[in-house]
Amino acid sequence: MREVAIVGVGCTGFKSVTPEISYKEMMFEAATRAYQDAGNINPRKDIDAFISVAEDYWEGFSIFDEFVPDQLGAVLRHLFTVSGDSIIGLATAYMLIKTGYFNTVALESHGKPSDILTLHDIVSFAMDPILNRPLGGHPFYVAGMEMNRFLCTTGNTRDQCAMIVAKNKGNALSNAFAAYGANVDVEDVLNSDMQFYPLKKIEISKPADGGIVIILASDKVATKLNENPVWIKGVGWASETPSLETRCWSKAIYARLAAEMAYKKAGIMTPSVEVDFAEVDDLFSYKELQHMEALKLCRSGEAGKLTEEGITQLDGYLPINPSGGMLGMGWPLEAAGLQRLQEVVLQLRGQAGNRQLSDVEIGVAQSWRGIPTATGAVAVLSNYKG
Amino acid sequence: MAIEKITDTRQMLHWPGHMETDYIYTLGIACEKFFIEIKENGRILGAKCKHCNYVFVPPKLYCEKCFAKLAEWVDLGIQGVVHTFTVAHIDINGTELKDPEIYALIKFNGAEGGLVHKLGEVRPSQVRIGMKVEAVFKPQPNRKGNINDIKYFKPRE
Ligand SMILES: [Zn+2]
Numbered sequence: 001m002r003e004v005a006i007v008g009v010g011c012t013g014f015k016s017v018t019p020e021i022s023y024k025e026m027m028f029e030a031a032t033r034a035y036q037d038a039g040n041i042n043p044r045k046d047i048d049a050f051i052s053v054a055e056d057y058w059e060g061f062s063i064f065d066e067f068v069p070d071q072l073g074a075v076l077r078h079l080f081t082v083s084g085d086s087i088i089g090l091a092t093a094y095m096l097i098k099t100g101y102f103n104t105v106a107l108e109s110h111g112k113p114s115d116i117l118t119l120h121d122i123v124s125f126a127m128d129p130i131l132n133r134p135l136g137g138h139p140f141y142v143a144g145m146e147m148n149r150f151l152c153t154t155g156n157t158r159d160q161c162a163m164i165v166a167k168n169k170g171n172a173l174s175n176a177f178a179a180y181g182a183n184v185d186v187e188d189v190l191n192s193d194m195q196f197y198p199l200k201k202i203e204i205s206k207p208a209d210g211g212i213v214i215i216l217a218s219d220k221v222a223t224k225l226n227e228n229p230v231w232i233k234g235v236g237w238a239s240e241t242p243s244l245e246t247r248c249w250s251k252a253i254y255a256r257l258a259a260e261m262a263y264k265k266a267g268i269m270t271p272s273v274e275v276d277f278a279e280v281d282d283l284f285s286y287k288e289l290q291h292m293e294a295l296k297l298c299r300s301g302e303a304g305k306l307t308e309e310g311i312t313q314l315d316g317y318l319p320i321n322p323s324g325g326m327l328g329m330g331w332p333l334e335a336a337g338l339q340r341l342q343e344v345v346l347q348l349r350g351q352a353g354n355r356q357l358s359d360v361e362i363g364v365a366q367s368w369r370g371i372p373t374a375t376g377a378v379a380v381l382s383n384y385k386g
Numbered sequence: 387m388a389i390e391k392i393t394d395t396r397q398m399l400h401w402p403g404h405m406e407t408d409y410i411y412t413l414g415i416a417c418e419k420f421f422i423e424i425k426e427n428g429r430i431l432g433a434k435c436k437h438c439n440y441v442f443v444p445p446k447l448y449c450e451k452c453f454a455k456l457a458e459w460v461d462l463g464i465q466g467v468v469h470t471f472t473v474a475h476i477d478i479n480g481t482e483l484k485d486p487e488i489y490a491l492i493k494f495n496g497a498e499g500g501l502v503h504k505l506g507e508v509r510p511s512q513v514r515i516g517m518k519v520e521a522v523f524k525p526q527p528n529r530k531g532n533i534n535d536i537k538y539f540k541p542r543e
Pocket of ligand 1: 438440450454
């Protein structure tokens with residue numbers, strides 16, 4: 001069976017604003033770095049197909065797909081856009097190579113939220129126009145409602161959510177790509193403004209601009225392009241009902257189903273033992289706990305305790321979000337999944353600098369499409385072809 | 387190190403973009419029946435799947451569990467329970483609200499789904515998960531057949 005590896009990553013880094021470059025220049029920079037990282041390949045002849053992950057409303061264009069090829073070196077080539085989170089884009093790229101039609105695929109995603117003057121109106125416009133939108137309000141009230149039910153049902157605590165913020169912003173201090181690294185403690189978090197009870201202002205990841213390009217290759221060419229390919233052992237994705245009224249408000253069912261699909265493909269039977277570390281969606285602090293439980297990295301109600309005991313810190317036995325997550329790196333819209341994935345690749349290559357974990361072989365990256373969706377994706381990666 | 391950073395690039399050389407996007411959304415068969423019942427009779431209806439024994443609120447024409455077409459309607463009354471809630475302290479522009487708004491998912495006895503709505507006639511500090519509430523409708527002549535025909539839900543007794 002044909003295997004698929006990641007042979008190149010390129011990233012602009014993430015910043016709260018990027019007035020100096022356009023979104024096209026941002027994509028160009030990430031692509032240039034990725035092609036360099038994958039053995040200095042020339043996209044005009046060495047890449048078989050291109051995928052961009054983008055949504056028109058985030059970009060401010062109708063039919064944004066058409067604005068993609070030139071800055072990736074993909075003019076007159078084979079390209080399409082996936083709307084969804086960028087790990088869903090990864091799944092698409094993975095399958096393209098699995099078909100045997102393509103040996104190399106470039107996958108791109110970026111966010112430039114500082115260009116968007118009405119970001120939360122766009123989120124609000126994603127809610128049901130008949131049942132939810134007429135109520136008005138800031139759409140993140142959905143997160144406050146979910147956090148409340150999650151804590152009430154699982155027994156994880158308010159303070160344990162605050163510890164996530166302290167850990168992730170702290171990890172981000174060692175990450176040059178991160179926009180929002182800071183030394184904060186639990187008290188700072190609890191003193192932050194209440195925005196959507198029980199969710200505090202500092203527990204909501206802040207938007208950040210930045211782009212990432214990932215180069216995937218079949219095992220036929222992977223080791224020629226990179227001496228240390230990182231192998232994709234499994235991918236999965238799933239959607240729960242979009243309806244706020246009938247979905248589960250305590251568990252991330254979408255992430256559980258996506259993880260089960262990815263683990264099955266990767267042959268992972270006991271994730272809590274076999275997975276060495278994970279990068280999970282932490283758009284809101286409690287989401288890290290909820291996603292850890294959904295990914296079976298611990299039992300339901302246990303994620304907060306593991307956090308409190310320091311087990312998810314860089315030196316713990318199950319580090320979560322060593323990159324700093326989105327609380328530390330910033331929320332780059334559709335590029336959120338590739339931001340998680342990139343850290344898994346860097347850690348498995350041993351290139352994570354001061355935050356490098358020791359003895360890691362299997363890492364998991366997980367994404368969520370954000371409010372108001374119930375869609376997520378999971379990728380299982382390893383530095384062993386196995 | 388500053389935790390808050392500048393996120394407004396309007397000071398830079400730029401071209402302003404504006405998307406005019408106006409739509410109308412027709413309600414469809416199930417929601418139209420649901421909202422006409424609220425408008426005319428002040429009743430909340432669910433749609434029952436007899437295969438799954440599952441009652442959808444708001445009603446749908448199809449069962450999202452078994453994909454059957456739904457045709458059986460159930461009157462759920464106007465009383466429910468707070469499944470979860472939040473207190474919003476800012477509006478969509480980030481401006482602090484003078485009077486924080488309480489949003490909740492209200493579930494009804496005998497149904498699996500519920501309605502997302504606001505709570506009223508209650509202080510934020512008094513709201514609890516599991517609290518019993520009931521719908522407060524606008525006066526009948528003012529109802530238009532939409533979700534805001536319900537003003538809010540208020541605590542029962
Ligand atoms: Zn059914």
